[in-house]
Amino acid sequence: MNVQIGNIEIARNKPFFIIAGPCCIESWDITYNTAKAMKDLSRELGFSLVFKSSFDKANRTSFDSFRGPGLEKGLEMLADIKRQLGLPVLSDVHEVQQCEPAGKVLDVLQIPAFLCRQTDLIVAAAKTGKAIGIKKGQFLSPQEMRNSVDKVVRAGNENVFVMERGTTFGYNNLVVDMRSIAVMKEFGKPVIFDSTHSVQLPGGGGTTTVGQRQFVPTLSKAAVAAGCDGLFMEVHPNPDEAKSDAANQVPLSHVKEFISQCLTVHKAVNALPEINLPAFGMCQPVLFTK
Numbered sequence: 001m002n003v004q005i006g007n008i009e010i011a012r013n014k015p016f017f018i019i020a021g022p023c024c025i026e027s028w029d030i031t032y033n034t035a036k037a038m039k040d041l042s043r044e045l046g047f048s049l050v051f052k053s054s055f056d057k058a059n060r061t062s063f064d065s066f067r068g069p070g071l072e073k074g075l076e077m078l079a080d081i082k083r084q085l086g087l088p089v090l091s092d093v094h095e096v097q098q099c100e101p102a103g104k105v106l107d108v109l110q111i112p113a114f115l116c117r118q119t120d121l122i123v124a125a126a127k128t129g130k131a132i133g134i135k136k137g138q139f140l141s142p143q144e145m146r147n148s149v150d151k152v153v154r155a156g157n158e159n160v161f162v163m164e165r166g167t168t169f170g171y172n173n174l175v176v177d178m179r180s181i182a183v184m185k186e187f188g189k190p191v192i193f194d195s196t197h198s199v200q201l202p203g204g205g206g207t208t209t210v211g212q213r214q215f216v217p218t219l220s221k222a223a224v225a226a227g228c229d230g231l232f233m234e235v236h237p238n239p240d241e242a243k244s245d246a247a248n249q250v251p252l253s254h255v256k257e258f259i260s261q262c263l264t265v266h267k268a269v270n271a272l273p274e275i276n277l278p279a280f281g282m283c284q285p286v287l288f289t290k
Contacts (some may be wrong), residue, residue, distance in 0.1 A: 003161050003190050005107050006088045006129045008048045010161060010190040016266050017230030018042070018259065019090055019108075019192065020134075021052040023245040024068040025077055029263045034252060035081050041101055050108060050233070051087045053078065056220055057244055057268060059114050060092040062207040066243035071098055075105045082107075088288045090133065096124040103128025111232050113165055113197075117150050126155035133161050133232075135194065138168045138202070142180035162187070164223070165194035167202060172204040176219055178226040185227065193223035195233040196248040211248035213239070219260055221231055231262060 002011040010017045020038050025031050035051045042049035056075020057067045068074055078089045088107035091219040093099050094115065102109055109125040110116075113135035127133050134148050145162050152160040162184050166174030176198050184191045195216050200213040220231055236242045250258060278284075 001132055002157050005050060006243050007158075008050065009193055010028045010048075011263060012229075014048065015035070016263055017050075017190070018190070019045050019050045019052045019088075019195060019230070019232040020235045020255070022236045023242060023249060024054040024057045024066070025074050026066075026068075026243050028077060028080075029154045030237060031077055032081060032084070033227060034237060035085055035087060035233060037237075037252055038235065038255075041087050041221070041259065043062060045092070045256070045259060047263065048088050048230075048258065051078075051085075052090040052110075052234070054091050054244075056098075057092075059112060059208050060244070061203055063224065065208070067286050068244075070102065079105045084247075091264075095119065096120050096245045097123040099128055107134050110136060111148070116140065116145070119151055123155045126152040126157040130156045130158065131159040131161070132157060133163055133192065135163045135165050135197075136180070136184070138174060139168075140168060141184040142177075144182055144227060146187050149189055161192055161229070164190045164198070166198040166200070168202075172201045174198060174200060174202065174224070178222055181228050183224060185229075190229035191227075192230045192232050193220060193228040195223075195228055195231050195234075196245065196250060196261040197222040197234075199246075199248055200245075207245075209245070211245070213248055213250070216248070216250060217261065220258070220262055223267050224262050225269055227269065231259075 045087040082089050090108035092110040092112050093102050108131045111134040132152050136145050141259045164180050166176045169175035181191050199215045200211045202209050234249040235250045235255050
């Protein structure tokens, strides 16, 4: 189930894996300073880090929503982050024609949740040879994500992982079923928990998506306890002023304590033996003596 991203390996016996950064590229200063702070923290706490920021958020709620600097300028900035800080970088791709130029810069191409069944996009991303992260669609059961993983593998790329980010629960709400982590791990690929998109209230602000940042630690620690192989989190130095996902991003001022607690849970889980309960009809009865 191992996945290789540059010098990083996502595996049980390797450092815990975290994808982190601002939702989208707003400015060079915010992008660079957040990446530098997260790199320093990864060294201090001992986790593996991939820096994430989107060059284009094509699936915003309204026409007027900020989308980022675009493909060319955004990739230039991510290439500079990679060169100056030595961090692997991730961004999402929304169109087939974005994959080839993105693959020349990015270490991970992310398939957005809304596009997780778009075969042409997935295959084009896979053929770049870079690692592929696929968000589970809010409209899919975890079992169905096997098909998306299979598209990457059949395109000749074994370097793929999936991300849990909640399931539509009525209007403008998501719910996380922690069983999905165990279900998707059966695919033989790492499962990452999306800490911040899972607390979204999609379209809940009318022309914006709002969210419940206060539940990020609760769901993240639960996902780590459930056996996820890493966390995805959007981090911003001033989330309330962020141009995208302002209600969900983790404040940079709180990220150290948040990640520290998740690492503590991860260490405890790894120290426990796995429990495999028997299926229905396979139990061995306990016989009591009289």
